[in-house]
Amino acid sequence: MSATLATSALILAFFAFLAVPLIPACSELIRKTDHAPLNVVQQYAGDIRFFADGFRHYLASIQSNLEDAALSGFDATIVMPDGIPCVVLAPDAASHDLGIDSGICARTIVSLGDLALPAATSFVRDIYARRNLEGGTGDQYRAVLGEGDVHLALDSIVMRWVHAVGAIDCAPHCRLYGRVSSDRSILLHPGCSFTRLNAPRIATGDHGDGGSAESPEDTTWTTPNEILERVLHEGDFRIAAREVFVKHLVVRGELYIGAGARILGNTKAQKNVVLEPGVIAQGSLISSAALKIGPNCRLRGPVIAEHAIFIGEGAQIGSPKAPTTVSAPRIEIAENAVVFGTIWAREQGQVVEST
Amino acid sequence: MVYCLYFIVALICVYTARHYWFTLNRLFGFQRHPYIDVDTADWPPVTILVAAHNEEKVIANILSALMTVSYPEDRMIVIPVNDRSKDRTREIIDEFVERYPGRIRPFHRTSGKGGKAAALKDAMELVETEIILIFDADYIPGMGLIRQLAAPFFDPEVGGVMGRVVPLNSGHNLLTRLLDLERSGGYQVDQQARMNLRLVPQHGGTVAGVRRSALREIGGWNDSSLTEDTDLTYRLLLHGWKTVYQNRSECYEEVPETWPVRIKQIMRWAKGHNQAMVTYALRLLFGKHRATLRERLDGTLLLGVYIMAPVTLVGWMLALAVFYRGIAPLHGVIVLLSLTAYAAIGNLAAFFEIAAAVRLDGNRKRIALLPFLVLGFAVSILSVSRAAIGQTIDAITGAEFHWDKTERFRKAA
Numbered sequence: 046m047s048a049t050l051a052t053s054a055l056i057l058a059f060f061a062f063l064a065v066p067l068i069p070a071c072s073e074l075i076r077k078t079d080h081a082p083l084n085v086v087q088q089y090a091g092d093i094r095f096f097a098d099g100f101r102h103y104l105a106s107i108q109s110n111l112e113d114a115a116l117s118g119f120d121a122t123i124v125m126p127d128g129i130p131c132v133v134l135a136p137d138a139a140s141h142d143l144g145i146d147s148g149i150c151a152r153t154i155v156s157l158g159d160l161a162l163p164a165a166t167s168f169v170r171d172i173y174a175r176r177n178l179e180g181g182t183g184d185q186y187r188a189v190l191g192e193g194d195v196h197l198a199l200d201s202i203v204m205r206w207v208h209a210v211g212a213i214d215c216a217p218h219c220r221l222y223g224r225v226s227s228d229r230s231i232l233l234h235p236g237c238s239f240t241r242l243n244a245p246r247i248a249t250g251d252h253g254d255g256g257s258a259e260s261p262e263d264t265t266w267t268t269p270n271e272i273l274e275r276v277l278h279e280g281d282f283r284i285a286a287r288e289v290f291v292k293h294l295v296v297r298g299e300l301y302i303g304a305g306a307r308i309l310g311n312t313k314a315q316k317n318v319v320l321e322p323g324v325i326a327q328g329s330l331i332s333s334a335a336l337k338i339g340p341n342c343r344l345r346g347p348v349i350a351e352h353a354i355f356i357g358e359g360a361q362i363g364s365p366k367a368p369t370t371v372s373a374p375r376i377e378i379a380e381n382a383v384v385f386g387t388i389w390a391r392e393q394g395q396v397v398e399s400t
Numbered sequence: 401m402v403y404c405l406y407f408i409v410a411l412i413c414v415y416t417a418r419h420y421w422f423t424l425n426r427l428f429g430f431q432r433h434p435y436i437d438v439d440t441a442d443w444p445p446v447t448i449l450v451a452a453h454n455e456e457k458v459i460a461n462i463l464s465a466l467m468t469v470s471y472p473e474d475r476m477i478v479i480p481v482n483d484r485s486k487d488r489t490r491e492i493i494d495e496f497v498e499r500y501p502g503r504i505r506p507f508h509r510t511s512g513k514g515g516k517a518a519a520l521k522d523a524m525e526l527v528e529t530e531i532i533l534i535f536d537a538d539y540i541p542g543m544g545l546i547r548q549l550a551a552p553f554f555d556p557e558v559g560g561v562m563g564r565v566v567p568l569n570s571g572h573n574l575l576t577r578l579l580d581l582e583r584s585g586g587y588q589v590d591q592q593a594r595m596n597l598r599l600v601p602q603h604g605g606t607v608a609g610v611r612r613s614a615l616r617e618i619g620g621w622n623d624s625s626l627t628e629d630t631d632l633t634y635r636l637l638l639h640g641w642k643t644v645y646q647n648r649s650e651c652y653e654e655v656p657e658t659w660p661v662r663i664k665q666i667m668r669w670a671k672g673h674n675q676a677m678v679t680y681a682l683r684l685l686f687g688k689h690r691a692t693l694r695e696r697l698d699g700t701l702l703l704g705v706y707i708m709a710p711v712t713l714v715g716w717m718l719a720l721a722v723f724y725r726g727i728a729p730l731h732g733v734i735v736l737l738s739l740t741a742y743a744a745i746g747n748l749a750a751f752f753e754i755a756a757a758v759r760l761d762g763n764r765k766r767i768a769l770l771p772f773l774v775l776g777f778a779v780s781i782l783s784v785s786r787a788a789i790g791q792t793i794d795a796i797t798g799a800e801f802h803w804d805k806t807e808r809f810r811k812a813a
Contacts, residue, residue, distance in 0.1 A: 069768040079765035080571030082580075085650040091439050091544045092470075243440065272613070275556055277640050277690060293556040295640075311556040329554035331434075347438050347554050367442040372434075386440035 093226045093243040093387070097190050097208035100171055104155065107131070115157050122152075129153055129170060134160065136175075164198070177211070188223075195227075213244070235380060239394040243387045245365060249396045250380030273310045284308065286321070293328070300332075304339070318350075322357070336373070338362075346370060346386070356382045358399040405722060408715035409738075412746070415708060418701060419749035422593035423756045432596045436648050438551040445475040445529040446550050451516050451606075452480055455537035456488040458654070462537055463496045463504065471546040473503065479526055480537075482508045483519035516605070517628035521621040530613060536606040538654045540568070548649040549609045559614035559641025560632060562591070563607035563649035569809065572657050577769055578776040579655040579662070584761055585754035591645045599698035600637060601645035605629030606653070614641045627672025634680040637699060640690030657809045659779065665806045666780055667787040670706040674791055677703040709784035750777070 073079065092098075104111070106126050114121040114133040120141055121133045130151070134141050136158025143150050145166055153170040154160070160174040164181030172178070172186060177193035180186070185202040189195060194211035197203070197219050206224040207213065213227045218236035225231060227244040234251065275293040282296040286303030293310035294300075300314035304321040311328035312318075318332040322339040329347050330336065336350040340357040346369025348354060348362055354371060356362070358379040363369035368386030376390040380399045388394060448466060452459050459480065466478050480493045490508055497504045507523045520534070531553050533546065545563065552558045564587045570580035594601045603610070605628055615621070618635040625631040633643050656662040684691065685700045728735070751770050758767050793799075 066771040070771045073765055073768040074574060074577070074772070077571060079763055080577060082568050082570045082652065083566045083584075083650070083761055083763070085542060085566050085652055091547075093439070275613075277557075295557045311554060313555050313557045329556075331555050333434075345442070347441050347551075349434055349438065349554070351432065351434050363440075368440045369442065370438045370440045372437040387437075389437040389439070391437065 093224050093241060094208055096188065096206045096224065097226070100173065100188065100190050104173060107133075107155075111155060111157060125153060131155060131170075133157065159193070178209075233378075233396045235396050235398040237396045239388070239390065239396075240392075241387070241389050242384075242394075245368065245385060247384045247386075247388060249378045249382050250399075275310075281316075282314075302326075340379075347372065349373065353377070355379075356384075358382060362386075401718060401725075402722060402727060405715060405718040408711055408718065411704075411708065411711060412715065413742075415701070415705075416742075416746040416749045419753050422597075423589055423749075423753045425593045425596055426589045426760065427756055429593075429596055431592070432598075433646070433648060435552040435555070435644070436548065436646060438554065439547070441551070441554070443472055443475055443547065443550060444531050444553065445477075446471070446531040446533055446546065446609075447527045447529045448476065448478045448533045448535065448546070449520060449523055449527075450478065450480045450535050450537055451483065451519060452485065452489055452493075452537040453483040453516075453519070454485045454487045454489060456485075456492060458538045459489055459492050460496070461540055462535060463493070465540050465542075466546075467496075467500055467503065468543065469541060469546045470543045471550070476503070476546065477529070478504045479507050479523055480504065481519050481523045482506065483516070484509055484511070484514075513623055515623060515626075515628075517621045517625055517631075518623035520628070521623050524615075524620065527612060530611060531609060532612055532615070533609045534606055535651075536653070539565075539606060540652045541607075542651065545607075545649055545651055548646055549607070552644045552646065553609065553611055555642075555644075557642050558644050559611050559636040559639075560603045560643035561609040562601055562604050562643060562645045563651055564588075564591070564645075564647050565604065565607055565653045566650050567655040568652040569654055569657065572809075574772065575659060575662060575776075576655050576657055577766065578773060581754050581758060581766065581769060581773060582776065583655070584757035584763075585750070587645075587647065588757035588760050589753050592647045594698065594702075595645040595647070597698075598692070598694065600633065600695050600702055601643050602702065603629045603633040603636070603643045605632070607649065607651040610636075611641070614639070617641075625672060626668055626675060630673050630676045631679075634676055634684065634699065634703070637691050637695060638680070638683065638687070638689045654809060656806060661806060663779065663783045666783050667790075670709075670784040670787040671791050673703065673706040674788060677707060706784050707788060709781045710788045712781065713785050 107123065110121065110123050111133055114135050118135050118137045120135055123131050123133060125131050131153040132143060134156040143154060144152050148166055150166055150168045151170060154172045156174045159176045161179040162181045162184055165183040166181060167185040169187055171188040174191045174193065178189065178191045178195045180197045180201050182198045183200045184198065186204065188205045189207040191209040191211065195207060195209040196214045197216060199216040199218060201219045203221045203223060209227045212229045213225060213231045215233050215237050217234040221237065221239040224241045225239060229244065230246040231242055231244040233249050273291065273293050275295065277295045279297045281298035283301040284290050284303055284306045287305040288303065289307045291309045294312045296314040299316040300318045302320045302324050305323040308326045308328065312326060313331040315333045317334045318336045320338045320342050322341050324339065324342045326344045328345060330344055332350040334351065335353040336348065337355045338357050338360050341359040342357065344362045345367065346363050348371045350373040352373065353375040354373040356378045358381050360382045362371055363385035365385055370387040370389065371384055372389045374390065374392040376388060376394040378396050450462055482489050482493055493506050497506055505526055507526055509519055509522055512518060512522060531550055533549050535541065549561050549563055552561045565583060567576060567580045567583055569576050571577065591601050610632065614636060618639050621628055622631045636643055656665055681700055681703050685696050691699065751773065754773065755767050755770060
């Protein structure tokens with residue numbers, strides 16, 4: 046082989062190797078198999094009722110069957126447009142056959158009246174109740190939509206979502222993995238775990254009123270003044286008991302707020318924040334670490350922590366007129382606390398017994 | 401000469417390590433999205449400034465989108481900042497004002513200094529709210545975006561907010577596809593990693609927000625800056641305000657569809673960024689202010705990203721000169737090993753970052769286009785170097801910067 050030929054071969058080989066990664070690139074450029082813009086959901090505003098609304102819309106497609114069943118007074122078994130079996134329960138039927146086999150109900154359930162479910166059953170399809178729903182002990186649900194009140198019994202599990210137009214009452218040790226929302230109120234008993242809750246009023250504990258010493262209206266909120274001075278403090282900071290602090294506050298260390306102190310601005314700490322009992326904060330409260338809210342504190346919100354939040358007994362966050370959000374990866378709430386608005390625990394939320 | 405080369409190589413290695421650090425953090429680190437779950441609140445009043453200069457093709461889209469967002473109507477006012485437009489922009493805005501009474505307060509600017517920052521500065525006279533959100537006219541905000549951008553302002557440490565920009569015309573041609581990949585890397589990995597690591601997420605000047613009291617404290621919009629967003633990022637930082645990045649606050653934009661427009665855009669960005677570097681780098685690194693050590697270091701590196709293009713070119717020239725002069729630095733063997741190591745790892749850093757970003761976005765097959773990024777990088781490195789040289793000459797001759805608006809490609813609505 047001549048030197049020229051060898052050199053040419055070497056150069057050719059070099060360019061051939063260089064071209065190898067361009068083969069799939071050229072193929073994708075010409076055939077365009079993945080060229081659509083990233084899917085940004087323009088019409089979704091993050092509404093917690095999104096799935097409940099979708100299910101309601103889905104049920105509209107069998108409206109005539111529902112009306113027939115209501116008129117006949119007998120239960121009916123139908124097949125939904127997407128092939129899923131569905132049992133329509135007439136309100137006046139003497140008894141219902143839900144088709145439960147070995148503790149599993151594989152049908153969508155649409156109840157035109159009140160609905161009482163048997164215990165220890167796994168409902169793998171969605172459930173709709175036109176009036177109140179009474180769950181059984183140890184039941185497991187995929188999704189529940191109630192136009193009235195919904196009562197989840199002891200040890201219930203919700204896998205995706207539950208929404209009620211009326212009140213939701215979760216007995217002790219319910220595990221709520223998805224979204225739980227109500228147009229009226231949610232009551233969680235000790236041992237309940239959750240991730241995302243939304244209602245005008247969310248209360249914990251055995252008392253239906255959430256155990257607040259005062260009614261929410263007793264606290265009059267004023268919006269933090271925009272022109273309040275902002276204080277930026279390096280290191281730890283302490284607001285004394287019963288002190289009235291009229292500034293926005295940013296602390297680069299830990300923050301301790303003494304009992305009965307009142308803060309009129311927004312507050313943030315880079316490390317832990319501890320609120321002793323009876324603190325009133327009329328602005329937001331944010332921690333880049335953990336936030337411990339003592340008993341009977343009253344916070345306007347939002348309340349945000351990047352690691353964890355503990356809400357003490359009798360604490361009240363938000364108000365009926367100014368609902369707010371409590372957000373952290375992990376949230377623990379003692380009994381008899383009230384939150385008006387949203388509680389969002391990305392990893393896990395838990396209602397704990399007061400010590 | 402050799403020591404100069406060592407210095408450049410060291411700089412390139414720092415940026416390479418930074419690419420890897422960001423990518424690995426994004427893939428395996430703790431992800432910070434502290435404000436994204438705030439979906440219920442006593443929402444503050446906001447003003448939305450829409451910067452518009454000859455935007456007849458796109459202005460109706462953004463105004464329509466803003467009229468349907470999920471934010472209390474009585475707490476949101478839209479101010480289209482019509483900056484000396486000579487097309488139908490004014491007419492279209494006025495139609496919307498009539499259709500949505502009380503919700504849009506137009507600002508028709510007919511004279512004054514050119515440029516977005518100058519127009520925003522003048523529009524501030526109409527702003528009455530503490531929270532200001534800013535969009536360029538070619539953006540299309542989704543329903544939940546305004547709430548997402550307003551939520552971080554509940555944090556009194558936050559002075560600026562930046563959302564994610566997503567190209568809408570990504571599939572148009574090779575250039576838009578490459579820009580789509582670059583945007584993915586820049587936002588999905590770079591910006592989010594800086595957010596995760598508490599470094600310096602950059603304000604982008606669109607799909608963004610700023611707190612009025614913070615803006616006032618830092619002296620308002622800097623209308624002599626070519627990139628008012630970069631300028632804003634650093635002035636906020638020096639005054640103890642944070643800029644936060646919200647990766648899930650996505651908004652469609654239009655990217656350039658022709659190379660000349662792209663080159664013009666990146667040259668403007670480079671000049672503006674270098675301008676900020678000259679103004680703030682030393683003060684940020686050594687000055688007495690509130691920034692943390694990691695913010696000082698990252699902020700300085702961020703300021704240097706555009707100057708690295710001409711620095712790299714100089715490095716290549718020096719390497720050739722060293723070779724042809726027969727100098728064997730570090731006994732040759734170490735250099736050879738370093739070169740091999742860099743070829744194996746260093747050259748891949750930017751590609752690794754973009755591939756990771758595309759994967760995080762849930763896309764698969766577009767990763768195949770990665771080799772073409774060499775073309776995009778080559779064009780960028782030359783354009784940015786040209787911009788730096790031009791800027792240096794301008795500085796010597798005392799020539800003034802002038803602001804070029806990026807051309808739109810969308811057909812009129």
